[in-house]
Amino acid sequence: MPIAKAAQTLIKQKYSDLVNWTMEDAPQVRRALTEALSVWAHSSKLTFREVQSDQADIQVLFARGDHGDGYKFDGPGMVLAHAFYPGVGRGGDAHFDADEKWHFTDGERGDATNFLGVAVHEFGHSLGLGHSSDQNAIMYPWYHDNDVDINLPADDRNAIQQLYGAKEKT
């Protein structure tokens, strides 16, 4: 059963030895996470609020290699991130491979990976969505370096509305 109540996010730096992680990055990460959740909220009845406790439904962390959940990350490239379907404990959590070259802000990212786009995909899983076979879908299993639009592709919009309903027409 997907989480009906508001999911919450928490940035937890457990397991991550992001040596060059500076505090300046944190606000950019929070902004990207907030924006990624707002994409799902925009097309459904979902609302989200941030909590700084480990009771959050969606806990976010960066980790490299083996980080204790049986799904080891694989260094730069290849698998970029993974997330768990809604549930207690690690259910709903989203993990990002700390060995990727993440790009957190808008603008030119060169060969860096668009964190916002990956976060939207992972939160799709956190909310209960599986992968899509539609190449244009956010939930397609392969990363595509497209800019993220607040309006979801139809396939993703239909999927999230099936779980959480569509916003009332105002």
Ligand SMILES: CC(C)C[C@H](CC(=O)NO)C(=O)N[C@H]1Cc2cn(c3ccccc23)CCCCCCNC1=O
């Ligand atoms: C959708 C994404 C945000 C999250 C997914 C994982 C996922 O579904 N998380 O919920 C992901 O990382 N997919 C791989 C799939 C993949 C593509 N290749 C791979 C080579 C090795 C291993 C995996 C892959 C070919 C080379 C490109 C590698 C870089 C991009 N990687 C991907 O697209």
Ligand SMILES: [Ca+2]
């Ligand atoms: Ca990787």
Ligand SMILES: [Zn+2]
């Ligand atoms: Zn993990």
Ligand SMILES: [Zn+2]
């Ligand atoms: Zn996925």
